[in-house]
Amino acid sequence: MAAALENGTVDISTEAVVVDDDVKFGFQRQEMYTENLSGSVHPYERHVFLCYKTREDWPARVESSDSDLLPKRLAGAIKERKNDIAVKTLMTIFEGGAATGLSDGDVLIFPDMIKYRGLEESNVDSFVEEVIVNGKPWASGTPEVVTGSYVFVCAHSSRDKRCGVCGPALIEKFNEEIEVRALKDQVFVSACSHVGGHKYAGNLIIYSSVEDGKVSGHWYGYVTPNDVAELLDQHIKKGEIIERIWRGEMGVPPVEKADKAVEKSLPNGNDSKVNGKDDEKENTGGCCQGANGFSCCRDESSGPKKSTFNVNFFTKKWEQHEMFTAAAVVGAVATVAVAYSLYKRSR
Structure with a gap:
C-alpha cells in the first residue's frame, strides 16, 4: 500500500515497486502459463527436509555454504553415499516456527512420514548411515510419526527473485485459508529452499496420506493465491489433482506422468486404452539433475517401442x-x- 507522509501527501514509490516486482517476477510475469508442466519433475522416491533458520537467512547455495555447516554436512554426506542409497533421495531446507512445532536440526522424511529432532553436525554421518542408507531407526534419536498434510512452498529469494516474490504471497494466502477452514492442526505450511523449476514459480509440494495408507507427494507450478482454496478443498480434502498446474509426483517417472495426464483426459477417466490398443512406452534415457545439485540417473533406453x-x-x-x-x-x-x-x- 502507498505510505502517507507527514505533510498529508501520499508516497506511491513503495506501491510502485511492489507492482513492478509482480509484473517482472510475480504472478503477472509474461512467462506464466507458457509451458506444459506435466512431467517437469525429475524422478525420485524419497524426500528429506532439514529445518534450518529462515528463508531470509538462506544464501543462494545454502547446501554448500561454509557459513551454514549443518545443511552443508548433511547434503555432502548424502551425496557421498548416493551409490549406497537404495532409493533416489532429494534433500531440501525448510523453515520451522511455532506453526510447525519444528526447529533447527529437525528432519522430516517422506514418504516415511517420520521426523527426527536435533540433528547436529557431529552426528550427521551416523544419521545418514543408519536412516538414509540402511533404512533403520537412528540410534541417536527417536523417530516420531507425523500426520496431516505438509505444504512446502519455494520462497528461496536469494536463489531466484521469482520464488522470492511468489512464495511468501502463497504462504500468507495458505495461512489465511487454513485459518478460515480450521485446519491448523491438519495442514502445515512452510517455506522451503530451491526445488527446481524457477520459471514455474510459484512452486510448491504437497505431502499427505491417501486412502490406501500410502503417502503421495505432488508438485505444482504456476500456482497463484487464487489457486490456494482449490488446493485445500480439492487436492488435500478430496485427493483430486488440479491438472492445469500439476507438475508431477514422487515415485512416478516422467513418461508415466505423461501417460497419466493422457488417461485423465480420456472420457472414462481410468481407461488407458485408445482405439483398443495400449500405448506402450519406455523411459527415455540419460541423466537428470535433481534439486540442489543432487543427480539421479535412469537407465538408457531407445524411447517409444516401435511396431514389429x-x-x-x-x-x-x-x-x-x-x-x-x-x-x-x-x-x-x-x-x-x-x-x-x-x-x-x-x-
Missing part, C-alpha cells in the same frame, strides 16, 4: 512359394521328357 511384425509368418509363406515353384518346374521338365520320348518312338 511376425518375421516367421513371412518366412514360412516365402518357403511355401519356393516349394510350389520348384515342384512346378520339375513337373514341366518331366512332361517335356515324356513327350520327347513318345516322339522318338513314333519315328
Whole structure:
C-alpha cells in the first residue's frame, strides 16, 4: 500500500515497486502459463527436509555454504553415499516456527512420514548411515510419526527473485485459508529452499496420506493465491489433482506422468486404452539433475517401442512359394521328357 507522509501527501514509490516486482517476477510475469508442466519433475522416491533458520537467512547455495555447516554436512554426506542409497533421495531446507512445532536440526522424511529432532553436525554421518542408507531407526534419536498434510512452498529469494516474490504471497494466502477452514492442526505450511523449476514459480509440494495408507507427494507450478482454496478443498480434502498446474509426483517417472495426464483426459477417466490398443512406452534415457545439485540417473533406453511384425509368418509363406515353384518346374521338365520320348518312338 502507498505510505502517507507527514505533510498529508501520499508516497506511491513503495506501491510502485511492489507492482513492478509482480509484473517482472510475480504472478503477472509474461512467462506464466507458457509451458506444459506435466512431467517437469525429475524422478525420485524419497524426500528429506532439514529445518534450518529462515528463508531470509538462506544464501543462494545454502547446501554448500561454509557459513551454514549443518545443511552443508548433511547434503555432502548424502551425496557421498548416493551409490549406497537404495532409493533416489532429494534433500531440501525448510523453515520451522511455532506453526510447525519444528526447529533447527529437525528432519522430516517422506514418504516415511517420520521426523527426527536435533540433528547436529557431529552426528550427521551416523544419521545418514543408519536412516538414509540402511533404512533403520537412528540410534541417536527417536523417530516420531507425523500426520496431516505438509505444504512446502519455494520462497528461496536469494536463489531466484521469482520464488522470492511468489512464495511468501502463497504462504500468507495458505495461512489465511487454513485459518478460515480450521485446519491448523491438519495442514502445515512452510517455506522451503530451491526445488527446481524457477520459471514455474510459484512452486510448491504437497505431502499427505491417501486412502490406501500410502503417502503421495505432488508438485505444482504456476500456482497463484487464487489457486490456494482449490488446493485445500480439492487436492488435500478430496485427493483430486488440479491438472492445469500439476507438475508431477514422487515415485512416478516422467513418461508415466505423461501417460497419466493422457488417461485423465480420456472420457472414462481410468481407461488407458485408445482405439483398443495400449500405448506402450519406455523411459527415455540419460541423466537428470535433481534439486540442489543432487543427480539421479535412469537407465538408457531407445524411447517409444516401435511396431514389429511376425518375421516367421513371412518366412514360412516365402518357403511355401519356393516349394510350389520348384515342384512346378520339375513337373514341366518331366512332361517335356515324356513327350520327347513318345516322339522318338513314333519315328
